[in-house]
Amino acid sequence: MITMSAESIDIIFNPWLRTLLGLCMIGVVFGGAMVVVWFERKLSGDIQFRLGPKYVGPFGLFQLVADAIKLMTKEDLIPSKADRLLFVSAPIALMGSVFMMLVAIPFGAVVVNGVEYPIVATEMDISLLYIEAVSSIAIIGAFMYAYSSNNKYSLLGAFRNFARMIGYEVPLGITMVSIAIMVGSLNIVEIAQAQSPIWFIFLQPLGFLVFFVALMADMGRLPFDQNESEEELVAGWITEYSGMRFGLGFFAEYIHLILGSMLVVLLFLGGWNLPAALTNITILGIFLPTVYFLLKSALVILTIIMLRWAVPRFRIDQVVDLSWKRLLPLSLLNLGWAIILGIYLGV
Amino acid sequence: MSVIIDSSNIINSYIPVAVFLVVSLLMPPATMAMVKLLSPRSKSPNKYATYECGSDPLGDARIQFNVEYYLYAIAFVVFDIEVLFLYPWAMVYIGNGVDMVTAIVEMLIFIFVMLFGYAYLWKKGALKWMN
Numbered sequence: 001m002i003t004m005s006a007e008s009i010d011i012i013f014n015p016w017l018r019t020l021l022g023l024c025m026i027g028v029v030f031g032g033a034m035v036v037v038w039f040e041r042k043l044s045g046d047i048q049f050r051l052g053p054k055y056v057g058p059f060g061l062f063q064l065v066a067d068a069i070k071l072m073t074k075e076d077l078i079p080s081k082a083d084r085l086l087f088v089s090a091p092i093a094l095m096g097s098v099f100m101m102l103v104a105i106p107f108g109a110v111v112v113n114g115v116e117y118p119i120v121a122t123e124m125d126i127s128l129l130y131i132e133a134v135s136s137i138a139i140i141g142a143f144m145y146a147y148s149s150n151n152k153y154s155l156l157g158a159f160r161n162f163a164r165m166i167g168y169e170v171p172l173g174i175t176m177v178s179i180a181i182m183v184g185s186l187n188i189v190e191i192a193q194a195q196s197p198i199w200f201i202f203l204q205p206l207g208f209l210v211f212f213v214a215l216m217a218d219m220g221r222l223p224f225d226q227n228e229s230e231e232e233l234v235a236g237w238i239t240e241y242s243g244m245r246f247g248l249g250f251f252a253e254y255i256h257l258i259l260g261s262m263l264v265v266l267l268f269l270g271g272w273n274l275p276a277a278l279t280n281i282t283i284l285g286i287f288l289p290t291v292y293f294l295l296k297s298a299l300v301i302l303t304i305i306m307l308r309w310a311v312p313r314f315r316i317d318q319v320v321d322l323s324w325k326r327l328l329p330l331s332l333l334n335l336g337w338a339i340i341l342g343i344y345l346g347v
Numbered sequence: 348m349s350v351i352i353d354s355s356n357i358i359n360s361y362i363p364v365a366v367f368l369v370v371s372l373l374m375p376p377a378t379m380a381m382v383k384l385l386s387p388r389s390k391s392p393n394k395y396a397t398y399e400c401g402s403d404p405l406g407d408a409r410i411q412f413n414v415e416y417y418l419y420a421i422a423f424v425v426f427d428i429e430v431l432f433l434y435p436w437a438m439v440y441i442g443n444g445v446d447m448v449t450a451i452v453e454m455l456i457f458i459f460v461m462l463f464g465y466a467y468l469w470k471k472g473a474l475k476w477m478n
Contacts, residue, residue, distance in 0.1 A: 015362035022363050023370070075386045076379060080395040088379075096371035103367045122363040129434055150409065151397055159416065163476070166423040173430035181437045240397065244382045248375050317476035324474040328426075328465070332458065335433075339451060342441060 015122070022103055022121025029102060033254040034064040040305050047309045074243030079149065082240060086148030091248035094141030098255045100134035105262055106189055108290025109272045111279040118189045119290065127188040128176055131263070132169075135218065138256065139165045142220075142237055145249060149240030153233040160316045161237060164224060167323035168217040174331040175211040178204060178338035179267050182345070192271030199270040203341060207334040208268045210327050217323065219260045220253065222308040224319060261300035262293075269296050418473050429461050 038053065038061060045052025053060030078087055104127040106120035124130060139162060146158030180186050182203065183194040201208045217224040233239075238249055265271060272289035279285040314322070433454070440450040468474055 015359040019363040019366045022367060026370070072382055073385045073387075074382070075388060076382050077394060079397045080392075081397050088376075091375040092372060095375055096368070099367050099371035099374070100364065103363050121367070122360045124357075124360040124364075147409070149397070155410070159412070163416075163419060166420065166427075170423065170426045170430060173427065174433065177430065177433045177437050180434070181440075184438065184441060186434065186438065243386070244378055248378065320474065320476040324422075325469065332462075335458075339440075343447070 018121050021119070025102060025107055025119075025121065026099065028107070029255050029258060030251070032258050033251055034068070036254055036258060036301060038064050039301075040308075043302075043305055044309060047306070068247070071244050071247040076245065077242050079240050081150045083148040083150065086144050087240075087245075090141060090144035090148055091245055091252070092141075093144055094138060094249055094252040097134055097137035097141055098252050098259060100137070101131055101259050102255070104130050104188065105259055106192065106266070106272075107262070108293040111285035111289055112282070113285075114276070114280060116193070116289075118192075120189065123187065123189055126186045128180055128186040128191065131188070132173055132176060135256075136165075136169055138218075138252075139169075141252075145241065146237040151240050154237050154239050157233045157237040157239075160319075161220070163316065164217055164220075164319050164323070167320055168214040168327070171210050171323060171327040171331040172214040172218060174328075174335055175204075175207045175214070176267070178207050178331075178335045181335075181338045181342045184342075188266055192266045193273065195270045196273040199268060201268040204268075204334060204338060206330060206337065210331045210334060211268065212264060214323070214327060214331075215260050215264065216304060216307070217319070219256050219304075221257065221304055223311040223313045225313060257301060257304065258297070261297045261304065264300050265293060265296045269300070415473070422468055422473055425464065426461070429457075432457070 041063070042052040042060065044050075053063035056062040056066050078084060103121045104124065106118040109116050109118045111117075142161050142165070143158050146154040146161070179191060179200060182200060183191045185191065185194075238246055241249060272293035274289055274292060278288060436450070436454055439445050440454070441447060
């Protein structure tokens with residue numbers, strides 16, 4: 001279809017250039033997180049008949065810039081009774097988890113002359129397994145946050161957090177396996193590309209349900225924010241943190257939200273695949289798949305934010321029951337269905 | 348299906364991972380260093396007290412946990428390892444010179460054994476949140 005010189009292929013697959021691309025993607029995600037925070041506050045305001053942020057900039061758009069400046073200029077406080085080493089390294093663990101996830105998640109694709117180049121920092125063969133592995137470091141990060149601060153409410157939040165996150169890791173992993181079976185590959189780019197005629201949500205609706213619920217619990221979004229439960233635990237895991245150390249944890253949560261929504265789109269909602277008739281037009285091929293992919297991710301984020309105000313927070317025993325007694329059997333059922341589908345489709 | 352493993356390719360695909368690891372280790376300390384430059388500092392012993400819920404905290408927060416909590420964590424480890432075993436199996440059970448029926452039966456036996464343990468845990472109440 002296209003003859004490319006060896007040099008241009010070298011440039012595209014040069015790992016250092018790809019690293020640079022990945023570092024740009026960190027910037028994009030940070031910007032995205034700020035927009036999402038603003039959007040969430042505005043939308044929450046609308047849902048509750050409030051105004052939300054409105055003074056700083058048009059529609060309060062620069063509120064988050066103001067907040068970031070405020071966080072930057074706050075004094076760095078470490079409580080004297082806190083475990084200093086843990087207290088300082090907790091944000092590193094949490095941020096590290098989301099950064100390491102970001103390496104393997106494609107942000108769309110550029111189609112030039114019918115050839116697809118995914119926008120991703122690294123294309124490894126086991127990216128799905130890798131993403132699951134590094135995303136579970138967040139559990140340890142969140143626990144470090146709470147345990148280091150020597151605060152009873154934080155510790156309670158951390159216990160709940162730990163129980164919740166490990167409970168939902170299992171159904172999450174099993175649904176990921178069910179998806180990998182359909183494609184015969186753990187490479188997330190190949191999984192996204194495999195959905196070009198039919199999205200996997202239509203083949204595995206049950207899997208989507210389990211994955212979405214488990215992912216929301218994994219990200220700690222309401223109704224699954226037992227680690228925070230601000231009505232009973234002050235601010236839960238993050239109570240003792242202030243200033244930028246708080247800000248880092250807060251940002252890590254929102255980046256996790258963005259990456260998680262992208263994961264939903266990549267695994268179930270068809271990724272960036274568009275009909276070839278559209279992407280063969282050069283200009284459309286360069287921009288449209290990425291825009292399409294990001295729009296779908298934004299829709300998932302919108303759904304998650306609206307769910308926050310539609311479903312009240314579960315009690316922790318309900319959360320544990322939901323994961324071990326409902327989602328785990330359902331995910332195994334879905335695995336069986338995936339095996340049958342895999343044989344039928346002959347992968 | 349023939350797979351050509353090019354080790355230089357595999358190493359190349361992990362260079363970004365290594366760089367990101369370094370970046371994620373450096374980014375929070377760098378941010379905090381910036382904060383140190385920008386933020387005011389005023390020392391006062393009260394400021395460094397644990398906040399908790401506003402009043403003076405009583406005792407230490409690092410307590411011993413209920414042993415049931417560990418039981419729950421062990422149940423998780425067992426199931427998570429089960430999932431890990433599923434990954435390589437899911438990659439090879441169709442094609443790749445593996446007898447599909449044998450592969451599936453073997454995995455069903457494996458899952459069945461796990462389900463047995465799962466039922467036992469459920470019956471014993473290990474999956475219940477303790478109060």
